[in-house]
Amino acid sequence: MIVLDNVTKRYPGSQEALSNASFTIEQGEMVYVTGHSGAGKSTLLKMIAAIERPTSGTVLINNQNVSKLRASALPYIRRKFGLVFQDHKLLYDRNCYHNVALPLSINGITGEDAGKRIRAALDKVGLLNKEKAMPITLSGGEQQRLAIARAVVSRPAILIADEPTGNLDKNYASDILDLFNAFQQVGATVIIATHDALGAARKQHKILHLDHGILTQPEVSA
Amino acid sequence: MSTWLIQQTQALRLVLSRFRHNLLSTVFISLAIAVSLALPVIVYLVLDSFSGVTTTLKSESNINIFLEPNIDHTVRDSIHNILASHTTIESFIFVPKEKALEQLAQTTANQNILAGLDHNPLPDAFFIQLSTLDSQSISALTEQLRTMDGVAEVQIDNAWLKRLNYLLTIGKKAMFVLVILLGFAVFAVIGNTIRMQILTQQEEIEVSQLIGATKSFIRRPFLYAGAAYGMIGGLFALLISSGVILLFNQSISALASEYQTQFSLHLPDFNVFLTTCLTAMIIGLLSAYLAVSKSLFKSIN
Numbered sequence: 199m200i201v202l203d204n205v206t207k208r209y210p211g212s213q214e215a216l217s218n219a220s221f222t223i224e225q226g227e228m229v230y231v232t233g234h235s236g237a238g239k240s241t242l243l244k245m246i247a248a249i250e251r252p253t254s255g256t257v258l259i260n261n262q263n264v265s266k267l268r269a270s271a272l273p274y275i276r277r278k279f280g281l282v283f284q285d286h287k288l289l290y291d292r293n294c295y296h297n298v299a300l301p302l303s304i305n306g307i308t309g310e311d312a313g314k315r316i317r318a319a320l321d322k323v324g325l326l327n328k329e330k331a332m333p334i335t336l337s338g339g340e341q342q343r344l345a346i347a348r349a350v351v352s353r354p355a356i357l358i359a360d361e362p363t364g365n366l367d368k369n370y371a372s373d374i375l376d377l378f379n380a381f382q383q384v385g386a387t388v389i390i391a392t393h394d395a396l397g398a399a400r401k402q403h404k405i406l407h408l409d410h411g412i413l414t415q416p417e418v419s420a
Numbered sequence: 421m422s423t424w425l426i427q428q429t430q431a432l433r434l435v436l437s438r439f440r441h442n443l444l445s446t447v448f449i450s451l452a453i454a455v456s457l458a459l460p461v462i463v464y465l466v467l468d469s470f471s472g473v474t475t476t477l478k479s480e481s482n483i484n485i486f487l488e489p490n491i492d493h494t495v496r497d498s499i500h501n502i503l504a505s506h507t508t509i510e511s512f513i514f515v516p517k518e519k520a521l522e523q524l525a526q527t528t529a530n531q532n533i534l535a536g537l538d539h540n541p542l543p544d545a546f547f548i549q550l551s552t553l554d555s556q557s558i559s560a561l562t563e564q565l566r567t568m569d570g571v572a573e574v575q576i577d578n579a580w581l582k583r584l585n586y587l588l589t590i591g592k593k594a595m596f597v598l599v600i601l602l603g604f605a606v607f608a609v610i611g612n613t614i615r616m617q618i619l620t621q622q623e624e625i626e627v628s629q630l631i632g633a634t635k636s637f638i639r640r641p642f643l644y645a646g647a648a649y650g651m652i653g654g655l656f657a658l659l660i661s662s663g664v665i666l667l668f669n670q671s672i673s674a675l676a677s678e679y680q681t682q683f684s685l686h687l688p689d690f691n692v693f694l695t696t697c698l699t700a701m702i703i704g705l706l707s708a709y710l711a712v713s714k715s716l717f718k719s720i721n
Binding site for chain 2: 247270273275277281301303305306308
């Protein structure tokens, strides 16, 4: 369970990126974070994933107060999450297999056990036949799916994706969203940020709409 | 296997695979380190070889005793007998004053001077070669000789040994300075190399931190790399210094045999091997630690 209470984030020398946000996300929920670009979606996700700490307010993840944790404890909190970044952040100096291997090696999982998990993750996103391929040779949609494979390989309870369908055409985008739905159905909490408010609204899931850093009700049209 | 051990082998494997992938640059960096390390090692080995000489050559120390002029031949004979029975004396020769004058007169320049003298100014003398290197027994012997009847003067002929010792002391200081300066060079080379590696791995480091890598997880491979550069550099340094010494030893032995002695420079022994490699590893480790602490962890937290 993720609880944000009165969370404000201000970066030095700029306005509040997020103002007094309060909400709860239950285990196994699917949540869309919507809003125009620069509305604070990425900031919100970073706060949830313990990458950034709030300027004020509390962030609770499974009843642990991230704001109060020592810096040295943060890496262990971050391992609870699977992250899909806006810009993929794939490593182009190694093949698909080794890209997916990274979170496992951080967790100290190597060898046979890791191999099985990596292939399972690649299989889930339909890239099993590309394990030796370099990421640069993949299409945009395939790169996105590789990023998802890396996010899910250590079987996180919470999956967070920042604009996962941002640069993809409609067919690819719905493929990707189907993938996230599948993860939610097996019990993962899924949090997706998207500027595509209408598409998100149609999905009948919980929506957190941000407008200039303030949580508001989304304008649901028709 | 414990988590700790898994983490160490994981980091070590990563370092080895990085080294293998960049074999050429690894070799060149290690060579740069090796050259810096080889110089003090060679200087040390040369000094060490020469201090060996001073201990062996001490046995060839001489004591010269000059007798009083107009000494009675019975006193002279008793001195002769004492010297002959003394255990610390290897051998000695007696040079009577007539013979000394004869030898002196062999050069024409001296002949002119001697022509002006009305009597032989030279004393009788014993030239003694010692069998011991022990300074205590040498000084005991010297004391005994000084107090003997008929002995005018006792000279210990080890001035050149003193000079060699002073030279060795200067050499040791020079080596010390060299070790410090080149130690800094190694420190800088390894530190820079690690900084470069951090730059090329910036993306991986960033992603790893975002998905939950601890600082020590990120730091560890770089520390191993620093220590490994030091160790490989140390090994190369020993190869280089051994090669240099073997090269010089042929000529040095030839030169030494002209002086009827046997002398050659020492090759690095196990202690030198251990000291060089350990020192280089520690320098590498410290340098890498500094580089990592300075360059990493700026992006996050």
